[in-house]
Amino acid sequence: MASRTLLQFFHWYSPDGRKLWGEVADEAPRLASLGITDVWLPPAYKGAAGGASIGYDTYDLFDLGEFDQKGSVATKYGDRAGLEKAAQALMNNGIGPMLDVVFNHKMGADEKELVHVRRVDENDRTQISEETFEALAYTRFTFPGRNGTHSQFIWDQKCFSGVDVIEQPDEKGVFKLVNEYGDGEWNDEVDQELGNFDYLMGADVEFRNRAVCEELNHWGRWVCEQIPVKGFRLDAAKHIPAWFFRDWVGHMRDNVSDDLFVVAEYWHPDMEVLKSYLDLVDRQLTLFDVALHHTFHDASKQGSSFDMRTIFDGALVSAYPEHAVTIVDNHDTQPLQSLEAAVDPWFKPLAYALILLRENGTPCVFHPDLYGASYSDEKDGETHHIDMPAIACLPRLLEARQKYAHGPQTDIFDHPNCVAFVRYGTAEAPGCIVVMSNGDAGEKHVELGEDRAGTYIDYLGHLQDRIGVGADGNATFPCPAGGVSVWVRENG
Numbered sequence: 442m443a444s445r446t447l448l449q450f451f452h453w454y455s456p457d458g459r460k461l462w463g464e465v466a467d468e469a470p471r472l473a474s475l476g477i478t479d480v481w482l483p484p485a486y487k488g489a490a491g492g493a494s495i496g497y498d499t500y501d502l503f504d505l506g507e508f509d510q511k512g513s514v515a516t517k518y519g520d521r522a523g524l525e526k527a528a529q530a531l532m533n534n535g536i537g538p539m540l541d542v543v544f545n546h547k548m549g550a551d552e553k554e555l556v557h558v559r560r561v562d563e564n565d566r567t568q569i570s571e572e573t574f575e576a577l578a579y580t581r582f583t584f585p586g587r588n589g590t591h592s593q594f595i596w597d598q599k600c601f602s603g604v605d606v607i608e609q610p611d612e613k614g615v616f617k618l619v620n621e622y623g624d625g626e627w628n629d630e631v632d633q634e635l636g637n638f639d640y641l642m643g644a645d646v647e648f649r650n651r652a653v654c655e656e657l658n659h660w661g662r663w664v665c666e667q668i669p670v671k672g673f674r675l676d677a678a679k680h681i682p683a684w685f686f687r688d689w690v691g692h693m694r695d696n697v698s699d700d701l702f703v704v705a706e707y708w709h710p711d712m713e714v715l716k717s718y719l720d721l722v723d724r725q726l727t728l729f730d731v732a733l734h735h736t737f738h739d740a741s742k743q744g745s746s747f748d749m750r751t752i753f754d755g756a757l758v759s760a761y762p763e764h765a766v767t768i769v770d771n772h773d774t775q776p777l778q779s780l781e782a783a784v785d786p787w788f789k790p791l792a793y794a795l796i797l798l799r800e801n802g803t804p805c806v807f808h809p810d811l812y813g814a815s816y817s818d819e820k821d822g823e824t825h826h827i828d829m830p831a832i833a834c835l836p837r838l839l840e841a842r843q844k845y846a847h848g849p850q851t852d853i854f855d856h857p858n859c860v861a862f863v864r865y866g867t868a869e870a871p872g873c874i875v876v877m878s879n880g881d882a883g884e885k886h887v888e889l890g891e892d893r894a895g896t897y898i899d900y901l902g903h904l905q906d907r908i909g910v911g912a913d914g915n916a917t918f919p920c921p922a923g924g925v926s927v928w929v930r931e932n933g
Contacts, residue, residue: 445702446476446797446842447539447805451483451518453495453772454816454827455808459515462523466530473534475836476843479702480531481539481674481805485516485524489549489643492517496541497676498643500549501584502660503591505667510586511549528668537671537702540664544657544685545677546643547596550579556598558607559625561615566627567636569617576607576616580644591663594656602627602647603640615640622649630721632679632709641680648685658692665697672702675726679707683721690725704728704766704803708773708780710735712760719764727803730757730765733796734782737769741788744923745880748857752795762801769793770807776827777818787923789832790901791877794925797842798875799862800850804842811835834901838927841900845873845929859883859920865890873900874918877925884919899926907931 450465465480472480484496487504491511494500496518504510506520514520519527528538556578562568582596603617619625627639628648639645647653664670673693675686690703703726707718710732719728733756740747758765769792773780784792789810796804808814813831817824847870853861858880866872874897876885889910897908903921908928910916920926 444476444842444846445478445803446839447479447481447704447766447803448472448477448811449481449771449805449807451772452775452807452809452814453778454775454814454818455483455495455517457493457517459492459517459519459523461517462519462527465527466523469527469530469534469536472531473536475839477536477806477839479537479539479672481672482524482527482541483518484541484543484676485518487511487516497543498548499543500547500582501587503663504584504587505664508584508586508590510584525668528670532669538669539672539674539702540670541674541676543676544646545641545680546645547582547601548643550581550596550644551583551585552579552581553577553608554580554598556580556604556607557619558604558616559619561603561617561640563615563635565636566615566638566640569625573619574610576612577609578604578607578616578618578644580604580618592656592659594652594659596644600647600650600653601644602649603645605640605642618647620647622647628682630683631681632707632714634679638679639682641677645680648682654685654688657689661689661693662696665693670697670701672704675703675705678705678718678728679709683718687722687725690722694725702727704805707731710755712755712757715757716761719761724764727764727766728757729771729805730767730802732756733758733765734768734770734774734784737784737788737792738774738782740879741785741792745858747879749860749877749879750854750857752854752860758796758802765802766805767796767802768805768807769796769810771805772807775807775809775814775829777820777825786830786832788879790834790838791879791925793832793835793838794875794877794927797838798846798864798873798927800864806835806839834903834925837901841873841927841929845871845900845927848872853885853887856883859885861885861887861918861920863887863889871930874928875925876918876920876928878920879923882919882922884917886915886917889914889916893930896931897928898931900929901925901927 488494492513632638809829814829864872
């Protein structure tokens, strides 16, 4: 079986025009040829901003671009027919569609309700006022444009634990809804940032309401009947009780497929926190390797002063490799976004070599790194224009993952600027020697073994040398300054 390789086929500033589903369908054959096995699609359902919504302002999970709601039928990415065509094109090319699941909150309610709330200290969510008062809040979702098609469930104040806007009195902040769930407290088994990180935005979903859980189980089964689904990316896992995703993922595996691939966005670099979360969800899923991403960011900023021998220190892929999805960047870390910590372009070939060609971890490629991106946005009162160049060698690195990233691995991390690792291949598939430097041009002496004689070339084409390996299996392999070379035996 081919090594699993994910592609996030969107970014925060993916162009408007409802063309993305068509692009997915058109690109499916090429992605298959590059070895992509799974494509992470953006939120496919209607957001509060309608056709302009990126998708994380969830309004109606059951509207996949099918109903005239929030000012449009189609989502930003296209209509339901386009989504179905895109998913089927992926499947026809042996690629699994992955859906982005945004369960934490809902936005764009259809009606206000009279609610009972308590004010919450925004900087310490455990500090909840004892004073309960009445106010109006947008907590009733009736989905009039859908009119009961696919689901007749109505979301109301009993389905939510908190809001950030109230009327009469008119205030903004964090407000705990007082209802029959939780005795006026937030959910447990969430991240401890700000004391308790249950609340994030909008109308915060109350998972202790069993009817809510049943509706989300129903949606999961339903959406997998509408389009082929091979996996899920779970949004905002820090804010959702771990017991809910433990049960929901288990329900989906029992009712849809026992081999669904699931990765949760638990954006935290601390290994003990991630280990605790993995234990709480019964190790049923993978997590993004946040610590490794931040190390890549730091390494790209520090240049040759960064010690490459430490590149995997503290990384999830080092501690729990079977649960690590490794990334270079994503839609939240790209320039001008909320978690901005973009990796500089010069370092991305090194970073991608480190996640694509090694034994451990499941790598995820970011759309702009394969296709490039150009966009503008406001930040700090100014308009900024961003160009994210495509990483020229990334297609070759993806091909190398398929062709040469095989067999046992040996690391040669013996210099602060120049490091290497060797994949020795198997009886059926060849290996490679990966050498990289964040400073001057470097080289590594490698002992390959007696059966590795031949001429070796840089598969990436960064160097034109032809390295001869004699009968003893020893040779020295170079790499360019601030770059990476992947040495493979010529003619296989």
